[in-house]
Amino acid sequence: MKNQDLVEYLRSCGVCEICQLRYLKARGAEYRNINETLQKLDVKLNEYVKNEELVVSAENQPAKRARLGVCSTCLGLFSKDFQNELLSSILASDFAKYDCQKIVLAICLPMSLQLRQLAMWFALRRRFGASIEESNPPDVPIKEAVKLILHPIICEKLDKGYDANGLMINIDLTHNLEDEEVEKLVKLNKEAFPAKASHQKRIEISRGLLEKQYQPSKVKAETFEKYFQIPCSNVEESIKLISIDLQGPVVCVAGRYRKLSRELSHTPWILNGKRLMEESIEEIIIRDVGPHFTEKLGKITFMSSGREDVDVRCLGKGRPFVLEIPNAIRSCLSKDEAFAMERAVDASGMVSIHNLQVVPREELTHIKTGEEQKKKFYRALCALQEPVSVKILEQLQISTSFDIQQKTPIRVLHRRPLHTRPRTIYSVNARVQRGNPKALIIDIVTQAGTYIKELVHGEFGRTTPSLSSIIGKPIDIQALDVVGIDLDWPNEVDNSIQEE
Ligand SMILES: [Zn+2]
Numbered sequence: 001m002k003n004q005d006l007v008e009y010l011r012s013c014g015v016c017e018i019c020q021l022r023y024l025k026a027r028g029a030e031y032r033n034i035n036e037t038l039q040k041l042d043v044k045l046n047e048y049v050k051n052e053e054l055v056v057s058a059e060n061q062p063a064k065r066a067r068l069g070v071c072s073t074c075l076g077l078f079s080k081d082f083q084n085e086l087l088s089s090i091l092a093s094d095f096a097k098y099d100c101q102k103i104v105l106a107i108c109l110p111m112s113l114q115l116r117q118l119a120m121w122f123a124l125r126r127r128f129g130a131s132i133e134e135s136n137p138p139d140v141p142i143k144e145a146v147k148l149i150l151h152p153i154i155c156e157k158l159d160k161g162y163d164a165n166g167l168m169i170n171i172d173l174t175h176n177l178e179d180e181e182v183e184k185l186v187k188l189n190k191e192a193f194p195a196k197a198s199h200q201k202r203i204e205i206s207r208g209l210l211e212k213q214y215q216p217s218k219v220k221a222e223t224f225e226k227y228f229q230i231p232c233s234n235v236e237e238s239i240k241l242i243s244i245d246l247q248g249p250v251v252c253v254a255g256r257y258r259k260l261s262r263e264l265s266h267t268p269w270i271l272n273g274k275r276l277m278e279e280s281i282e283e284i285i286i287r288d289v290g291p292h293f294t295e296k297l298g299k300i301t302f303m304s305s306g307r308e309d310v311d312v313r314c315l316g317k318g319r320p321f322v323l324e325i326p327n328a329i330r331s332c333l334s335k336d337e338a339f340a341m342e343r344a345v346d347a348s349g350m351v352s353i354h355n356l357q358v359v360p361r362e363e364l365t366h367i368k369t370g371e372e373q374k375k376k377f378y379r380a381l382c383a384l385q386e387p388v389s390v391k392i393l394e395q396l397q398i399s400t401s402f403d404i405q406q407k408t409p410i411r412v413l414h415r416r417p418l419h420t421r422p423r424t425i426y427s428v429n430a431r432v433q434r435g436n437p438k439a440l441i442i443d444i445v446t447q448a449g450t451y452i453k454e455l456v457h458g459e460f461g462r463t464t465p466s467l468s469s470i471i472g473k474p475i476d477i478q479a480l481d482v483v484g485i486d487l488d489w490p491n492e493v494d495n496s497i498q499e500e
Contacts, residue, residue, distance in 0.1 A: 001131045007043045009127055013120070013231045016071035017046075018078035018149060022139040023124075031149045069234055073116050074142065075175055076238025077109075078149055085241060086150075087157050090169060093244045095158075099330040100249060102166030105154060107146055110178045110239065111185065114210045116232045117142060122221045123231035135217040165361070166331075170245040176237050184227040185210075191226070192219045251293055251328040252364060254490040255342075255356035256318035257281060259308060262479070264350045266307040277310070284351050286323065288344040292337060293328040300325050303367050305487050306376065306448055314482040316377070318354065320489055322367055333358045339495035357493050366489040374448040375426060377484030379441060380456055382467075383476045387437040395471045396430035396442060407462040409454050423450040428467065440475075442467070443483075453477050 003024055010020050017034045020043075030037040035045055070076045117139065124132045132138050140148065154169075155162050185205055193213065213219070221230060259281060268283060269276045282302040290297040304321040308314050338356040345353045384392070401424050408418050426445040433439035444452065451463070456477040458466030468475045 001128045003041045003043050006124075006128070007038070009124075011046065013123065014069060014072040014234045015120070016074060016076075016078060018145075019071055019073045019139070022145050023120075025140055027140075028148055069236065070238040072232045072234050073120050073139075074145075074239075075110075075113055075116065075235060077113065077142070077173075078145070079238065082238060083150070083153055083157075086171065087154065089241055089244050090154070090158065094246055095169075097329055098167050098246060098248055099332070100167040100328075101161055101332070102163030102249075103155060103158065103160045103169060104162065104164050104166050105146070105151055105169050105171060107150075107171045107173060109142060109173055109207070110175045111205070111207065111210060112175045112178050112181045113142060113239070114207065114214070115181055115185065115228060118214050118216075118219075118224065119228055119230050119232035121216055122224060125216055126221070126230070135215055137215070165249050167249060168247040170243075170247060172242040172245070173239050174242050175235075175239050177235065181228070188219075188224065188227045192223050248294075248327040248329055249331050250361055251325045251331050252322050252359050252361050253289060253293070253325065253333065253356065254320065254322040254359045254363070255353045256320050256490075257285065257304070257314070257345075258316075258318040258352045259312070259314040259350070259482075260352060261350040262311045262313060265310045266304075267302070269310070279348075279350070281351050284348045285321070285345055285353060289323060289341050289356070290325070292333065292341070293325045293330050295329070296327070299327070303364070305367050305374065305485055308482050309453075309480075312480045312482060316483040317485075318352070319482065319485050320367060320487050321353075322359070322364060322490075324361075324364065331358065335493075335495045335498060338493075342495055354495070355490055355493050356495060357490055359490050363489065366487060372447065372449055375486040376446055376448050376450070376482065377486075378444045378446065378452050379481045379483050380444060380452065380477050381433070381479040382440045382442055382456060383478055384438050384440065385474060388432045388440055392471050392473070393430060393432070396428055396440070396467065398425070398428040401426045402465075404450075404455065404466070405464055406451060406454060407459075409451050409459060409462070412451075421449070423447050423455075425450070425455065439478075448485075452480055 006023060007020050010023055015023070017038075018031060021031055021034065021037060024037075024041050024043070026037055026041075030040075038045060071079065076082050117137070121132070121138055124138050125134065139145075151162055160166070182205070189205055224230065263277070265277045265280045266282065268280050281304075286297055286300050286302060290300050294300065301324040302321065303324065304319050306319065308319075333356070342353050342356055345351055404423050404425060405420050406423050407420050408416050424447040426447070428442060428444050430440045430442040433441050442456070444455070446452065446455070454463040454466070456467050456475055458464070458468040461469075
């Protein structure tokens with residue numbers, strides 16, 4: 001089969017030039033200059049354009065219709081007119097509201113289109129025989145062609161880059177023959193796949209099924225031809241745009257927070273429908289960071305690497321957190337903007353954030369997984385009922401790790417199931433507080449998930465051993481700070497230092 005013969009046959013069936021290239025299996029940039037590519041592939045340029053009268057007088061009607069009408073295989077999907085319609089519809093949508101550099105097109109194609117590819121496949125087999133395989137499409141499939149042809153054009157015209165995670169432009173298309181042809185397809189399906197169809201009450205024909213099951217190796221041309229023409233019929237109308245729906249990317253903004261208040265909950269604290277604290281870390285951060293990315297603050301998910309109690313501060317480098325923001329209108333954050341957000345959160349006086357930055361979504365695993373393996377560093381202010389002795393100080397210098405068994409504390413039993421969990425304590429290091437001989441400052445390094453207050457006082461033996469059981473005396477914990485979390489994420493960025 002010569003390329004020239006193939007193209008001449010396609011032309012006679014009313015196939016557009018882009019589709020001709022699809023059947024010549026053209027790749028990427030080859031669709032940009034059609035004539036050049038055709039010549040490269042040893043195909044003479046379209047004679048009928050040059051000798052229109054001759055063609056018409058030679059009764060070559062399909063060729064003439066091809067030039068004037070709609071492509072019988074792509075239904076105009078690759079035509080200039082459709083590109084222009086698509087572009088102007090995208091621009092007329094909320095597109096301008098989104099400040100995203102990258103886009104991706106998600107096109108829902110009518111089934112009529114798929115049926116036409118199959119009709120042409122049958123037609124080519126009839127015309128060119130075995131050189132056209134029966135289970136390997138003779139063309140660059142429409143879906144792939146959309147990526148090769150439409151994507152670059154739309155990206156270029158909109159001046160955007162392509163990214164599968166970018167602003168998603170959902171494009172819903174149909175054709176005026178769609179309903180009628182789907183009806184025929186349901187009948188064809190019953191006949192072509194009787195066993196499968198009899199199991200189903202209602203026959204649902206999906207696009208996936210159409211792609212997988214409908215090829216000459218699985219459906220007979222004679223069966224197909226009872227319902228559809230081979231080659232496909234010419235059409236008057238081109239494909240129609242039903243709707244354009246935009247969906248912004250999921251943007252993840254990470255940073256570290258320090259909790260400076262002993263009267264602030266992690267997330268909104270609501271008990272029996274009543275709010276117990278006016279604010280929370282989550283709300284303060286979302287309030288100052290969220291509006292840059294979305295109008296719907298309620299859709300933002302706040303996550304952190306662990307959490308602390310209301311009365312526990314988190315100091316040191318702070319605790320890693322991330323906001324997951326769906327359908328974002330913006331995916332960039334400049335250092336200036338980030339710094340302004342950091343200052344706004346700091347102004348709360350209760351929370352301070354830094355290292356604020358947009359991170360790739362894949363990096364969320366840092367926060368979501370391996371939580372149990374992480375080490376946490378605490379500093380506790382504790383009180384004894386008697387002055388601290390040298391013996392007690394020695395007992396609370398522990399540099400080799402040991403395991404404890406910890407029952408779920410009574411104070412969290414209303415929201416956590418009762419379990420006994422083993423936890424590893426890596427080190428304990430106590431010193432007497434200056435000016436207060438009964439007070440101890442104890443630095444503790446533990447496995448994440450350890451309940452520190454209970455580790456200190458033992459909670460009536462529910463945590464064993466505890467620091468109290470180790471020294472054989474009651475210990476009261478008066479204040480607790482988280483001073484470190486061993487997660488080197490996100491990257492350290494100083495937003496106060498401006499870029500050149
Ligand atoms: Zn076409």
